[in-house]
Amino acid sequence: MVTKREQVLDAAITVLGTGGSRALTHRAVDQAAAVPSGSTSNYFRTREALLCGVAERLEQRDHLDWAALHRALGPATVDHLIDGLALFIAHATTTDRVRTQARLALFGESQTMPALQESVQRAHHRLRTWAIEMAATVGLSPADTGILVDYLDGAVIHRLTGADRDRDPRDGLARLVHALLP
Template identity: 75%
Template structure:
């Protein structure tokens, strides 16, 4: 069973991911969670505390997703990696769109909330470390994996913003991953 605190944070993710940063108030979260007024404030006295709690909850939920993904065999080939990345990109911009939009909204808040900046920085490094492990299975270097992660970040933003209309991300990912793989082979 989900705790009241996590219920509040999941409602905050929903508010932030569907209505944007300006809509994220303690009252809006209380309403979205179906809790009495003041409930969110009991857990997070300030908006900054709520933002930091959100970052931690997003990381917790992401970690659970990554753990499920890691139960699958590591990619055996470059094409397996491309397939997994295409699935990830599609999932984050369709099924998990609200959570992804909430995460991006937190990036906009981070410059003025140092604790939030630190939490997002930690989460980003954990994601990058996971990507390095996966890409290393098929011979892609950590430096080249950083390029791949940056590409994925941009692709997510473009897809969420409606700027990238391509339904299947696989062709572009395949070109990039194969190029990075070949680059690594020539070193």
């Protein structure tokens, strides 16, 4: 069950992902969450605190999605890894487009807010660590998994901006994964 705080953060993700950084205000989040005026401010007194809360909530939701995807793929094989990564790209740029756009907005905001930058970096480190553990099951080293994660970031950004939107990502992923395998 979603708590009121999570409801507020999910609404903040929607506001940020659909309207960009300038649209994110406490009032806009209250309206999007359908909570009484001032509710967002009760949980997050400052804009920076709200953005840090959004970063943490994105991390929670991402981890749940990655875990579900990993379970759905079955035994660890190179083909399952490639299929899973292709599904991730498709999910991040279609079903989860708003959340992905919110995450990208956070990256920009984090350049001027040290607490947010720390939160974004911590979330990225945790997800990268999890990806390293997952990729190790098929023989990828941590350094090579880092290359793969960076490739995924680029592939997602290109699809969000319209480039490569209709191209199946499996070919590029397969070439990269096979090139990185020992």
